[in-house]
Amino acid sequence: MPPSAKWMELAAHIRKQIATGELSPGAKLPSTSQLCAEHNVSAIVVRNAMIALKAEGLVVGVPGVGVFVVDPDESTA
Template structure:
Protein backbone atom coordinates (compact mmCIF):
# COMPACT_ATOMS: atom_id res chain seq x y z
CA UNK A 1 0.00 0.00 0.00
CA UNK A 2 1.50 3.35 -1.00
CA UNK A 3 2.17 5.97 1.65
CA UNK A 4 -0.42 8.70 2.08
CA UNK A 5 0.37 12.06 0.46
CA UNK A 6 1.88 14.60 2.85
CA UNK A 7 -1.22 16.80 2.79
CA UNK A 8 -3.35 13.83 3.85
CA UNK A 9 -0.92 12.96 6.66
CA UNK A 10 -1.08 16.55 7.90
CA UNK A 11 -4.90 16.58 7.66
CA UNK A 12 -4.99 13.34 9.70
CA UNK A 13 -2.67 14.85 12.32
CA UNK A 14 -4.76 18.02 12.68
CA UNK A 15 -8.02 15.99 12.68
CA UNK A 16 -6.65 13.85 15.51
CA UNK A 17 -5.75 16.99 17.48
CA UNK A 18 -9.29 18.32 16.98
CA UNK A 19 -10.98 15.02 17.88
CA UNK A 20 -8.81 14.54 20.99
CA UNK A 21 -9.61 18.05 22.21
CA UNK A 22 -5.99 19.20 21.93
CA UNK A 23 -7.39 21.79 19.51
CA UNK A 24 -10.63 22.74 21.23
CA UNK A 25 -13.67 24.31 19.53
CA UNK A 26 -12.91 27.95 18.82
CA UNK A 27 -9.14 27.36 18.92
CA UNK A 28 -7.05 29.04 16.26
CA UNK A 29 -4.88 26.74 14.16
CA UNK A 30 -1.21 27.58 13.75
CA UNK A 31 -0.43 29.78 10.74
CA UNK A 32 0.57 28.29 7.41
CA UNK A 33 4.19 29.30 7.99
CA UNK A 34 4.17 27.70 11.46
CA UNK A 35 2.73 24.47 10.08
CA UNK A 36 5.26 24.37 7.21
CA UNK A 37 8.14 24.69 9.69
CA UNK A 38 6.73 22.25 12.26
CA UNK A 39 5.94 19.53 9.72
CA UNK A 40 8.63 20.14 7.12
CA UNK A 41 6.16 20.57 4.27
CA UNK A 42 5.40 23.24 1.69
CA UNK A 43 2.68 25.88 1.97
CA UNK A 44 0.73 24.06 -0.78
CA UNK A 45 0.64 20.90 1.37
CA UNK A 46 -0.68 22.93 4.31
CA UNK A 47 -3.34 24.60 2.14
CA UNK A 48 -4.50 21.22 0.80
CA UNK A 49 -4.79 19.81 4.34
CA UNK A 50 -6.70 22.89 5.52
CA UNK A 51 -9.02 22.64 2.49
CA UNK A 52 -9.74 18.98 3.30
CA UNK A 53 -10.61 19.75 6.93
CA UNK A 54 -12.74 22.70 5.85
CA UNK A 55 -14.75 20.47 3.47
CA UNK A 56 -15.26 18.04 6.39
CA UNK A 57 -16.72 20.91 8.43
CA UNK A 58 -14.08 20.68 11.17
CA UNK A 59 -12.57 24.14 10.66
CA UNK A 60 -13.47 27.49 9.14
CA UNK A 61 -11.40 30.38 7.92
CA UNK A 62 -11.97 34.00 8.83
CA UNK A 63 -10.50 36.33 6.21
CA UNK A 64 -7.49 38.17 7.58
CA UNK A 65 -7.80 36.57 11.02
CA UNK A 66 -7.02 32.86 10.77
CA UNK A 67 -8.44 29.35 10.71
CA UNK A 68 -10.46 28.12 13.69
CA UNK A 69 -11.89 24.83 14.94
CA UNK A 70 -15.66 24.80 14.44
CA UNK A 71 -17.91 24.47 17.49
CA UNK A 72 -20.37 21.59 17.08
Protein backbone atom coordinates in the same frame (compact mmCIF):
# COMPACT_ATOMS: atom_id res chain seq x y z
CA MET B 1 0.60 0.02 0.45
CA PRO B 2 1.96 3.28 -1.00
CA PRO B 3 2.63 6.15 1.37
CA SER B 4 -0.15 8.73 1.66
CA ALA B 5 0.20 12.26 0.37
CA LYS B 6 1.74 14.72 2.82
CA TRP B 7 -1.39 16.87 2.86
CA MET B 8 -3.43 13.82 3.86
CA GLU B 9 -0.99 13.08 6.70
CA LEU B 10 -1.17 16.69 7.91
CA ALA B 11 -4.97 16.70 7.72
CA ALA B 12 -5.07 13.42 9.69
CA HIS B 13 -2.74 14.90 12.33
CA ILE B 14 -4.91 18.00 12.78
CA ARG B 15 -8.08 15.87 12.71
CA LYS B 16 -6.63 13.78 15.56
CA GLN B 17 -5.76 16.94 17.54
CA ILE B 18 -9.37 18.08 17.18
CA ALA B 19 -10.77 14.65 18.13
CA THR B 20 -8.61 14.39 21.25
CA GLY B 21 -9.37 17.94 22.36
CA GLU B 22 -5.81 19.16 21.93
CA LEU B 23 -7.38 21.69 19.57
CA SER B 24 -10.69 22.67 21.15
CA PRO B 25 -13.64 24.39 19.46
CA GLY B 26 -12.76 27.99 18.69
CA ALA B 27 -9.02 27.33 18.86
CA LYS B 28 -6.92 29.06 16.23
CA LEU B 29 -4.70 26.76 14.20
CA PRO B 30 -1.04 27.68 13.73
CA SER B 31 -0.29 29.85 10.70
CA THR B 32 0.68 28.34 7.37
CA SER B 33 4.33 29.24 7.96
CA GLN B 34 4.26 27.67 11.43
CA LEU B 35 2.69 24.47 10.09
CA CYS B 36 5.25 24.38 7.26
CA ALA B 37 8.11 24.65 9.73
CA GLU B 38 6.65 22.21 12.29
CA HIS B 39 5.86 19.50 9.73
CA ASN B 40 8.61 20.22 7.19
CA VAL B 41 6.12 20.67 4.34
CA SER B 42 5.38 23.31 1.72
CA ALA B 43 2.61 25.88 1.82
CA ILE B 44 0.63 23.98 -0.83
CA VAL B 45 0.60 20.92 1.44
CA VAL B 46 -0.84 23.04 4.27
CA ARG B 47 -3.34 24.65 1.89
CA ASN B 48 -4.57 21.28 0.63
CA ALA B 49 -4.93 19.96 4.19
CA MET B 50 -6.97 23.04 5.13
CA ILE B 51 -9.21 22.61 2.08
CA ALA B 52 -9.92 19.01 3.15
CA LEU B 53 -10.61 19.97 6.78
CA LYS B 54 -12.88 22.84 5.70
CA ALA B 55 -14.80 20.49 3.39
CA GLU B 56 -15.30 18.14 6.35
CA GLY B 57 -16.66 21.03 8.41
CA LEU B 58 -13.93 20.73 11.05
CA VAL B 59 -12.38 24.15 10.55
CA VAL B 60 -13.39 27.52 9.17
CA GLY B 61 -11.17 30.20 7.71
CA VAL B 62 -11.59 33.88 8.54
CA PRO B 63 -9.82 35.96 5.89
CA GLY B 64 -6.97 37.98 7.33
CA VAL B 65 -7.41 36.41 10.77
CA GLY B 66 -6.75 32.67 10.58
CA VAL B 67 -8.26 29.19 10.61
CA PHE B 68 -10.32 28.09 13.61
CA VAL B 69 -11.73 24.82 14.88
CA VAL B 70 -15.49 24.71 14.39
CA ASP B 71 -17.73 24.25 17.41
CA PRO B 72 -19.80 21.18 16.49
CA ASP B 73 -22.77 22.57 18.42
CA GLU B 74 -22.75 25.71 16.27
CA SER B 75 -21.88 24.09 12.92
CA THR B 76 -25.46 22.88 12.38
CA ALA B 77 -26.89 26.41 12.54
